[in-house]
Amino acid sequence: MAKITFDGIEVEVEDGTTILQAARKIGGDVVPPAMCFYTPLKGSGGKCRVCLVKVTQGSARDPRPMPKLVASCITPVQDGMVVENTTNEDVLNARKGIVEMLLINHPLDCPVCDQAGECDLQNLSYEHGVSATRYEEPRRTFNKVDLGPYIQLHMTRCILCYRCVYTADQITNKRVHGVLGRGDAAEIGTYIENVIDNDFSGNVIDVCPVGALTDKTWRFKNRVWFTKPLNAHRDCPTCSGKVTLWSRGETVLRVTARKDEYAEVEEFICNTCRFDKKEMSDWTIEGPRNIDRGSVISANHYELPVVNVPIVPNLPKSTVKKMPTE
Amino acid sequence: MTLSERMYLPAIAQGLGITLKHFFKKKATINYPEETRQRSDVWRGLHVLKRDENGAERCTACGLCAVACPAEAITMTAGERKKGEEHLYREEKYAVTYEINMLRCIFCGLCEEACPKAAIFLQDDKLAPARYERDEFIYGKDRLVEPLKTTETK
Numbered sequence: 241m242a243k244i245t246f247d248g249i250e251v252e253v254e255d256g257t258t259i260l261q262a263a264r265k266i267g268g269d270v271v272p273p274a275m276c277f278y279t280p281l282k283g284s285g286g287k288c289r290v291c292l293v294k295v296t297q298g299s300a301r302d303p304r305p306m307p308k309l310v311a312s313c314i315t316p317v318q319d320g321m322v323v324e325n326t327t328n329e330d331v332l333n334a335r336k337g338i339v340e341m342l343l344i345n346h347p348l349d350c351p352v353c354d355q356a357g358e359c360d361l362q363n364l365s366y367e368h369g370v371s372a373t374r375y376e377e378p379r380r381t382f383n384k385v386d387l388g389p390y391i392q393l394h395m396t397r398c399i400l401c402y403r404c405v406y407t408a409d410q411i412t413n414k415r416v417h418g419v420l421g422r423g424d425a426a427e428i429g430t431y432i433e434n435v436i437d438n439d440f441s442g443n444v445i446d447v448c449p450v451g452a453l454t455d456k457t458w459r460f461k462n463r464v465w466f467t468k469p470l471n472a473h474r475d476c477p478t479c480s481g482k483v484t485l486w487s488r489g490e491t492v493l494r495v496t497a498r499k500d501e502y503a504e505v506e507e508f509i510c511n512t513c514r515f516d517k518k519e520m521s522d523w524t525i526e527g528p529r530n531i532d533r534g535s536v537i538s539a540n541h542y543e544l545p546v547v548n549v550p551i552v553p554n555l556p557k558s559t560v561k562k563m564p565t566e
Numbered sequence: 567m568t569l570s571e572r573m574y575l576p577a578i579a580q581g582l583g584i585t586l587k588h589f590f591k592k593k594a595t596i597n598y599p600e601e602t603r604q605r606s607d608v609w610r611g612l613h614v615l616k617r618d619e620n621g622a623e624r625c626t627a628c629g630l631c632a633v634a635c636p637a638e639a640i641t642m643t644a645g646e647r648k649k650g651e652e653h654l655y656r657e658e659k660y661a662v663t664y665e666i667n668m669l670r671c672i673f674c675g676l677c678e679e680a681c682p683k684a685a686i687f688l689q690d691d692k693l694a695p696a697r698y699e700r701d702e703f704i705y706g707k708d709r710l711v712e713p714l715k716t717t718e719t720k
Contacts, residue, residue, distance in 0.1 A: 349657070350628070350682070351626045351628030351630070351657070351659075351682050351683060352626050352628070352657050352658060352659045356628070459646065460627075460644040460645060460646050460659050461644075462629075462644070463628070463629035463633070465629065465633050466629060466632070466633070536633065539633050
């Protein structure tokens with residue numbers, strides 16, 4: 241066991257735990273944000289640098305501070321370590337710089353993006369970023385790519401966190417999805433037209449911290465803050481069947497895996513559950529999902545939209561307002 | 567009371583005097599709608615969905631106006647822009663339907679403030695006129711979108 245002091249809070253964790261996991265054991269505001277680290281994925285972390293912290297005392301035996309800020313998601317704790325995150329000015333400034341760098345090539349198309357409202361990068365830049373950009377050069381752009389019939393890749397929005405690549409490597413048993421090119425030219429590819437047809441390929445949507453990988457069955461359907469998240473399950477032969485339904489009225493608009501407070505998937509779900517079971521009758525509803533009060537998703541005080549039918553012909557059925565029957 | 571006071575003659579004369587005085591005073595009312603008063607520059611009237619300089623609709627149906635609306639007056643459904651519609655809609659997503667219930671709207675202007683695309687504005691020269699039917703107060707895109715300027719009249 242190792243005892244460390246994180247932002248002045250003492251916590252005892254197992255040897256080999258990372259600083260980030262130790263901070264998550266404390267919980268609350270002191271936890272450093274993470275864009276690339278993902279607990280269920282082996283080998284993830286160390287890429288985005290937003291979880292940088294200052295180690296002011298390396299260990300009880302060697303109390304010298306670490307010379308540079310370290311990525312807390314891949315640095316293991318040592319007994320007697322003293323770490324500063326929110327209490328250190330350097331860390332906060334470095335994080336501000338990292339956010340600015342992540343946003344250099346990220347398009348500001350949040351009004352169009354389906355991830356808006358549950359986007360890690362949006363939250364990160366809201367909490368740690370600056371409101372203006374200093375970048376004047378053109379941002380890199382890519383065309384949209386279809387990864388199979390259900391997943392769409394917007395490479396322009398990608399921050400190269402490699403989460404989806406690790407998912408494709410570890411959850412699926414055939415590698416069809418990786419990063420092509422290097423540096424500025426790096427992009428998520430599927431090895432030329434190799435569509436992802438694995439049963440669990442849809443999970444790359446859930447692990448994506450931004451809107452780079454999105455669900456095509458949910459594309460432009462609605463905004464996440466107008467939908468009602470419900471915990472539900474079904475008897476699924478391939479996965480646990482425990483999901484979150486994003487519904488509006490009686491319509492299931494989207495199915496995702498359940499995510500914890502750090503937006504990490506609790507149990508990966510299969511493509512049948514995610515893309516094909518879009519009826520309320522397919523699911524056993526457990527109840528509404530608890531959403532953080534500060535989240536925009538908790539603003540979903542909405543009913544079915546009132547639609548003036550004669551003005552707009554051929555509307556989808558979901559927009560017809562049902563009058564209460566007596 | 568004295569006799570003259572009981573006859574109320576001076577009081578009647580005084581009252582008539584006040585009435586007469588009002589004939590020559592400036593009127594407090596105007597003949598609306600033939601005449602309108604000048605409104606403040608920051609007056610918040612009827613909404614308009616603006617087009618950009620090329621005549622394409624600016625609204626991308628992001629839903630921020632609807633979530634900002636305290637009266638829940640705004641509803642919309644989004645659609646994907648098809649090839650060849652670039653001159654109609656500015657972004658790849660657009661509002662297929664966009665409705666504001668003018669009976670619910672309190673003209674607070676929060677939608678205007680929330681809009682990231684500078685698409686919705688509350689005009690300072692138009693009001694939602696009175697009507698007989700409640701349905702007629704649900705303004706769809708046909709009445710909200712700014713008309714295309716086809717001639718150089720403006």
